[in-house]
Each structure stands twice: as structure tokens, then as C-alpha cells.
Amino acid sequence: MRPAFSVIFLTTLIGAGQGLFLALIAGQFYWVIGATPAQEAANFYALGSLLSLCLLSTGLFSSFFHLAHPERAWRSAAAWRTSWLSREVIVLPLVMGLLVVYGGLHWLDWHPVLMTFGNMKDLDLSMAVGYLGAGAVIMLFVCTAMIYACMKFIQEWASPVTVLNFTLMGSASGFVLVTAYAGIMGSPLWDFYAGGALALTVLALFGRLASLLRNRMLKPMSSVQTAIGVRHRNLRQITRGFTAGAFNLKEFFHPGNPSLLPLLTGFYVTAAFAVPILLMAVGWQLQSTALFGLAFVVQYAGLVAERWMFFAEARHPQNLYYQKVA
Amino acid sequence: MTDTYAKQLALVIDLNTCVGCHACVTSCKSWNTSGWAGPLTDENPYDKDPTGVFFNRVQTYEAGTFPHTETVHFPKSCLHCEDPPCVPVCPTKATYKREEDGIVVVDYDKCIGCKYCSWACPYGARELDENEGVMKKCTLCVDRIYDTDLPEADRKPACVLACPPGARLFGDITDPDSEVSIAIREEGGYQLMPEWGAKPSNHYLPKRKTKRVIHDDELVRADNPLKKEGPLPKADEKSPSLDDVTSW
Numbered sequence: 066m067r068p069a070f071s072v073i074f075l076t077t078l079i080g081a082g083q084g085l086f087l088a089l090i091a092g093q094f095y096w097v098i099g100a101t102p103a104q105e106a107a108n109f110y111a112l113g114s115l116l117s118l119c120l121l122s123t124g125l126f127s128s129f130f131h132l133a134h135p136e137r138a139w140r141s142a143a144a145w146r147t148s149w150l151s152r153e154v155i156v157l158p159l160v161m162g163l164l165v166v167y168g169g170l171h172w173l174d175w176h177p178v179l180m181t182f183g184n185m186k187d188l189d190l191s192m193a194v195g196y197l198g199a200g201a202v203i204m205l206f207v208c209t210a211m212i213y214a215c216m217k218f219i220q221e222w223a224s225p226v227t228v229l230n231f232t233l234m235g236s237a238s239g240f241v242l243v244t245a246y247a248g249i250m251g252s253p254l255w256d257f258y259a260g261g262a263l264a265l266t267v268l269a270l271f272g273r274l275a276s277l278l279r280n281r282m283l284k285p286m287s288s289v290q291t292a293i294g295v296r297h298r299n300l301r302q303i304t305r306g307f308t309a310g311a312f313n314l315k316e317f318f319h320p321g322n323p324s325l326l327p328l329l330t331g332f333y334v335t336a337a338f339a340v341p342i343l344l345m346a347v348g349w350q351l352q353s354t355a356l357f358g359l360a361f362v363v364q365y366a367g368l369v370a371e372r373w374m375f376f377a378e379a380r381h382p383q384n385l386y387y388q389k390v391a
Numbered sequence: 392m393t394d395t396y397a398k399q400l401a402l403v404i405d406l407n408t409c410v411g412c413h414a415c416v417t418s419c420k421s422w423n424t425s426g427w428a429g430p431l432t433d434e435n436p437y438d439k440d441p442t443g444v445f446f447n448r449v450q451t452y453e454a455g456t457f458p459h460t461e462t463v464h465f466p467k468s469c470l471h472c473e474d475p476p477c478v479p480v481c482p483t484k485a486t487y488k489r490e491e492d493g494i495v496v497v498d499y500d501k502c503i504g505c506k507y508c509s510w511a512c513p514y515g516a517r518e519l520d521e522n523e524g525v526m527k528k529c530t531l532c533v534d535r536i537y538d539t540d541l542p543e544a545d546r547k548p549a550c551v552l553a554c555p556p557g558a559r560l561f562g563d564i565t566d567p568d569s570e571v572s573i574a575i576r577e578e579g580g581y582q583l584m585p586e587w588g589a590k591p592s593n594h595y596l597p598k599r600k601t602k603r604v605i606h607d608d609e610l611v612r613a614d615n616p617l618k619k620e621g622p623l624p625k626a627d628e629k630s631p632s633l634d635d636v637t638s639w
């Protein structure tokens with residue numbers, strides 16, 4: 066498939082934004098259950114929500130470049146019963162809405178207690194909105210990934226590993242960012258976040274390696290034989306029937322040089338996972354926020370390359386019909 | 392067979408008859424660029440790197456090793472699947488399957504040009520019109536098959552009417568007595584890439600070997616006992632005669 070940068074930026078940016086939102090909620094939860102006695106930095110959640118909102122909006126903005134008729138984008142919520150794309154279109158604003166409410170409550174410092182548990186801990190409104198937000202974030206990860214994973218004949222995508230990887234990579238990049246942010250804000254949650262970022266990046270590495278391995282072992286279900294229904298072992302296309310260009314020749318083939326693809330794979334495994342893991346391990350030891358900031362930037366570049374390869378790796382069966390010019 | 396559809400119109404394409412002349416391609420483009428589905432935009436048609444939208448394309452394949460090869464001309468357009476994977480994914484419901492005849496069409500006023508349906512079609516049957524920013528595909532000439540202003544015989548898709556050797560049949564595959572159903576049943580009609588469960592409605596008839604056995608005695612004249620031209624011998628008296636009275 067041809068990697069579209071609008072979609073690459075959409076998925077990587079909202080992934081980081083969702084991860085950041087998730088991290089804020091996890092941090093607040095960690096703080097609420099009393100795992101850390103220190104007072105949370107002022108406006109930590111409010112400004113963090115704003116940062117996450119910026120990422121989500123930039124991603125959303127980028128997605129409009131994918132549409133030939135962006136002015137009709139509002140129509141795309143119509144098929145929520147059947148289309149994961151439609152579901153994503155609904156859940157993304159929902160996440161953004163909850164994020165605004167969550168950040169707003171923290172900004173106003175308004176925390177009405179909704180209920181008190183037996184252990185004398187309170188559930189306040191912002192934490193409750195946070196739980197809803199966490200649910201919505203997970204739903205959004207699932208929707209975004211299912212857009213690809215539900216295409217059963219694109220075998221590279223059609224796997225639960227796709228959903229797992231979108232979730233892990235987005236969460237990891239959000240956690241790396243939140244650690245850098247927590248350092249700047251002087252949050253007592255810094256160690257919690259640093260550990261989370263490191264763990265999630267390691268998990269995301271395993272997830273991506275699993276899908277790389279899976280793709281390597283895939284046997285294509287379709288062949289020229291099934292494509293035209295002629296059962297002859299030695300069957301080939303002589304001409305695709307035209308010499309001009311066509312949508313089918315652009316949309317389903319990647320523009321990259323095939324010999325460079327393994328290099329790009331090596332690049333993203335290094336940049337999105339290996340280098341950030343190293344930077345974070347050292348950064349955690351040295352308590353260095355700067356190294357986490359650097360890790361986020363390197364990892365984001367790696368994740369963009371990863372998403373590019375995610376598309377380039379996918380082989381669409383229609384390509385069987387478009388092999389030869391003559 | 393999905394029973395929610397009153398009928399399922401479809402094409403049956405005989406690969407044994409198709410000569411790869413592209414008449415269906417040009418007649419399709421000509422009809423559809425000027426009608427309901429048009430224009431099917433071409434970019435740089437007379438320039439470098441021309442490109443454009445077609446509903447139907449004819450490709451050519453070769454089986455075997457030279458000199459024992461066989462050429463297969465293979466026309467491909469939207470197959471109007473009975474379980475079309477392109478339909479449920481469309482976020483705007485611009486792509487839908489008509490209940491009255493099973494034709495899969497795109498509402499150009501609703502399509503946002505997200506291309507998701509083209510990803511979801513395993514057959515590469517959809518083409519984005521970059522000029523208009525909407526997805527286009529074969530409509531089975533829905534704008535002419537019901538046109539009562541046309542003579543009955545012309546109410547068929549443009550490609551079917553244009554095909555010189557008559558390799559394209561058109562009809563309702565849910566009607567067991569239709570020309571297309573009979574052809575599918577009796578001549579081994581099959582679907583493309585059945586492994587994805589889209590249940591394409593268009594079927595293809597396979598290449599067939601046309602064989603005729605000629606025995607040696609068929610090569611010599613056996614009806615002349617004299618083995619040479621000449622008057623026939625007279626019959627004898629006992630031979631039956633035309634009027635049972637006179638003899639030769």
C-alpha cells in the first residue's frame with residue numbers, strides 16, 4: 066500500500082496524544098491511591114491536557130488532507146454500525162471532549178466528591194472523567210487499528226497484533242513525552258512515568274517484532290491463479306491492458322526502493338525502540354529529563370518511519386492484476 | 392444467495408470467446424463519461440504521463456511455456472459482489488448495494504474521497520476520480536438498462552452490446568432460467584478469488600479445449616462403391632422399386 070503522510074501523522078500524533086492523556090489519568094490515579102505523599106505540581110494535569118489536546122488536534126487536522134472532499138467530512142459518522150473508520154470519526158472528538166472537561170476541571174481546581182469508598186478514599190469528578198477518558202482512549206486505539214486489522218485480505222494487517230501494536234506504540238510515546246513534561250513541571254510522579262515509559266517501549270518493541278516475524282512467515286492466500294481463475298502452474302500477466310497511469314498503480318504500491326526497505330525497518334527498530342530504551346535507561350539512572358525529551362523526539366521520528374513501513378509492508382491482492390505494462 | 396435482494400444483475404464473461412479487442416473498454420468509457428456516472432476524467436490525455444478513470448479494463452495473461460502456451464484475455468470490472476466488502480466500510484454510506492437489483496453504486500454527492508472502499512475491494516475494481524474527488528466504479532450501466540426510451544434490445548450495459556464476439560452475457564443470476572444462470576451452470580462458470588468470501592456476482596466461463604476427432608474413413612469417400620465416378624449399376628429384378636410394379 067502507498068503510505069499516505071496524512072494518515073501517518075494522524076495515527077502517530079493522536080497515538081502520542083492518547084498516550085499522554087492515558088498517562089495523566091494513570092498519574093492522577095497513582096496519586097489518588099496515595100502511592101506518593103508529595104503534593105502534585107500546580108496545573109500539571111491542566112497543562113498536560115492542553116498538550117495532549119494539541120497533539121490530537123494536529124493529528125485530526127492532518128487527517129483532513131487525506132480526504133478529497135474535506136468539507137463533507139461530517140458525513141463520515143453515518144456508518145458507525147459497520148465501519149471502523151466511522152467509529153474512529155466519532156470516538157476521536159469524544160476523547161477530545163473528555164480531555165477538555167478533564168483539563169478544565171483541573172484548571173478550575175474544582176473537585177466535587179462523587180462518592181466515598183469504604184477505605185475513606187474519595188472519587189472526585191475529575192478522576193471520574195479520567196476513567197471515562199481512559200475508556201475512550203482505549204476505544205480510539207481499537208477503532209484506529211481496526212480500520213486496518215479488519216481488512217482480511219491485507220494479511221499483514223489482519224491480526225489482533227495490529228491493535229496491540231497501535232495501543233502499545235501510542236501509549237509508549239505518550240508516556241515518554243509525559244516523563245519529559247513531568248520533569249519540566251517538577252512533578253513527583255517523574256519516577257512513576259519514567260518506569261512506565263521504559264516498560265511500554267520495551268513491550269511495544271516486542272509487539273512490533275512479533276508482527277515483523279508474523280509478516281515474514283505469511284503465505285499469501287491469493288495468487289495470479291485464483292485472481293483470474295486459471296489453474297496453471299506457469300501463469301503470468303503479459304499486459305495489464307494499458308500503458309498510462311491509473312489510480313490502481315498509485316494507491317496500492319509503495320514508492321520506495323525495495324532494496325532500501327530492510328534499511329528502513331532497521332532504522333525504525335533502532336529509532337523507535339532501541340535508542341529510546343537506551344536513552345531512558347540512562348536518563349532514569351541520571352534522573353535526566355533532557356534525555357527523556359531527546360528520547361521522545363527520536364522515538365517519534367522512528368514511529369513515523371514505522372507507520373510508513375506498516376503501509377509499505379502491506380500487500381494488496383489487487384496488485385496481482387497490475388504487474389506488467391505492455 | 393442473499394435473500395434481501397429481489398434479484399442480482401451480473402455479467403458472465405466467456406474467456407473462451409474473448410479476443411482481447413478492448414471494445415468493451417472503449418464503449419464503457421464512452422457511455423459512462425457522457426452519462427450519469429461521468430465524466431470519467433482523464434489527466435494529460437495527450438501529454439506525458441497520461442492517466443484516467445476506467446470502469447473496465449482488459450488484461451492479458453499467458454499460461455504454459457513457449458511454444459506450448461495459451462493466451463487468456465481477461466476483462467475486469469466491478470463484480471457487484473453479493474457480500475461486498477467495500478460497502479460496510481464506507482463511513483458516509485455513499486457506497487451501497489441496491490436492494491432492487493444488487494448493483495453496487497457510489498453516491499457521488501456523499502462520497503468524501505477517503506479511498507477506504509478501494510482498500511476494501513480485493514479486486515481493485517474502484518478508481519478514484521482525482522479531478523472530482525470521488526470514488527468511481529462500474530454501475531452495470533444502471534442509467535441505460537432501465538431506460539424505456541431505448542429499444543428493449545439496447546437496455547443492456549454498453550460493454551455487452553459492444554463485444555464483437557459476444558463474450559459478455561448480462562442478466563439476473565438469481566433466476567435459474569436466465570441466460571446467465573444457464574451459462575454458469577452448464578459451462579462451468581466460476582468466481583474470482585473465492586477465498587475472500589465476497590461472493591462476486593460476475594462470473595467467468597473458463598477456456599475450453601475445442602476438440603474434434605476425425606476417423607480415417609471420414610477422409611475417404613465411402614458412399615461410392617465403384618470408388619470412381621460413373622453411372623450407377625442397374626438394380627436387379629428383386630430389388631424394391633418406388634411403385635412396387637415397375638422395375639429398373
Ligand code: SF4
Binds near residue numbers: 511517
Ligand atoms: S468487486 Fe470490489 S467494488 Fe465491486 S462490489 Fe466487489 S468489493 Fe465492491
Ligand code: SF4
Binds near residue numbers: 480502507
Ligand atoms: S471513498 Fe467515498 S465511497 Fe469510498 S469509502 Fe470513502 S466515502 Fe465511501
